[in-house]
Amino acid sequence: MKTIDRTQKIDVEALKSQLATLRTIPQRFKLPLSEQQAYDALLAAYQTEVANRQASFVSNPMLEKNIAAMAKALTLANPKFGIMLCGTCGNGKTTLLRAFQLLLNFLNGKGYFEQSTGIRIVDAKDISALMRDPHTKTVRNTPMLAIEDMGREATEVLDYGNVLSPVVDLLEYRYNEQLFTFITTNLNAKDVRQKYGARIADRFNEMLCVIPFTASSFRGKTLNT
Template sequence: MKTTLKIDVEELKKSMLQRRPMKDRFRMPMSEEKAYAYLLAAIMAEVEYRHRVFCSCEDMEKQLQEIAHWLTTPSSHFGILLCGGCGNGKSTMLKAFQQLLNALHIPKPYNEGTYGIRIVDAKYIAYLCKNNHEAYRKLISVDMLGIDDLGTEPSEVLDYGNVYTPVIDLLTKRYEEQLFTVITTNLTPQQIREHYGDRIADRLNEMVKKIVFSNGTYRTDKLATPG
């Protein structure tokens, strides 16, 4: 009886997965070492684009290694959270990743074009929710999304008497659909929990690989990489 039940359960699971296939996680089709080299080149280019002089450091190398590892190895996480203080390279890293995807032209499955990531400021998400709800609705479901400066947006927006929570609703939908999401924030994980509540904090724990930027600001005359 137990053996038969086990077989029935396995067959049922296979049947359910065939009807609702597991969503593929984005991975860069290369070795971790190559991904690291490409990310390094991309961030160097982003710094030069901002008319600054690139200076490598141990903290940045560690951050690149963590991101390269996550982008090239299997993981249950389907996004990254870059968290830390002001001006220490989080936004630069996100923009460098965007430019790298644009340069590599990595093909999507089923001839659906190439991978690319859209980057929006968290405040702009709130603005769209209030002023262009159709555009906001489309933004929620893009394949790859970068959210810059999480925590700077208003928690709620009021539209004709309706109260919306733009970022919370967006993150909830992307959690449910397992959509690739990169987030930068100056908030600590504890501050994220306090700001957005236990529900969103717990979902972010499942969604994202946390990478802490513990280095100081680069916005000085001596160091180069802007944040």
Template structure:
């Protein structure tokens, strides 16, 4: 060992900085705009998303709160890398998720250009389970788990276990483990409660979701009435 590279175990602060520099952690995804700009951008994006379905946005207090929380998450470079939209059916979780993806793609293309824009990958929990069920699509499943910005709709609608050629797979559990270990930004919607997540996937997965994701609860009634 070179004398200049001697480790000083008495200087904990310096040793911490040296060890931290060795840790390869991707920077937390964020958009560099103000809270007001992020809120207005999400409002425009969700309005466009709903118009695409030939509906009109109901801008009630619940929707404003959801937009506000999501806007703060989008611009926070030090926040949790994931976002979990939890609530019962029909109260706007999927619409907000798609609005977030639309805004990220639009803003990043305007700022970074088409070739460098952030490309959200949208899928469903059922599709994730389908990919791992067949050996022919296993590589595609692995690619999805490693996406730089992943959106998963309706966690809980898929089977917790998938058996393929005698092997038992846990598609969402395995995916969450990969995203957790790599600190990758992940946005998930679910109709499940925390207890139901623990019952279906195990307390370990629930614990990892809590560490990985900022939770936005959707307690408002369904808009599909």
């Protein structure tokens, strides 16, 4: 790269081209399927997860809408680098996350991805221990990570007298590195802002496709989660 001559006007486009060689643009995750194929595949995986819990699957418009929203988010030409399923308990968030994991494992086994692809699911309450343990600290660099039940964990923890915010630290790191992050939570947007602060809430707007679950609990009914 030539030295910048302070007597001349900078050629912005030329400099931008040279600066780009110093940065690696992260490749965001995208399902190797059409939007309709992704919907059908997620629906099949969801039904499989319901059957695995020895329950009967009964579709409804809200569930179909949520699966369709997720299929669209996962097949966009320029996708975000995460998904958040939010809403009250018992209405299908975890089942859809597990369905996504099942579908990924299936597609991976069939050679749909150039590199081995899967998603690691961790409970939000376990993140504090995982972040402190040097043997499991790689959780923050996991290419695809799902945080289950975000909001149930303590926002701050004490570690040898130091106040830490493990989930916030993890989310900020993954935001900066543009690593795919999947979240399920019973919190709504207002709750997220109150619990984690405006900084994280603002990053979520860029980072995550938010899919609200507004149906009542399926537990104890014919449609199970």
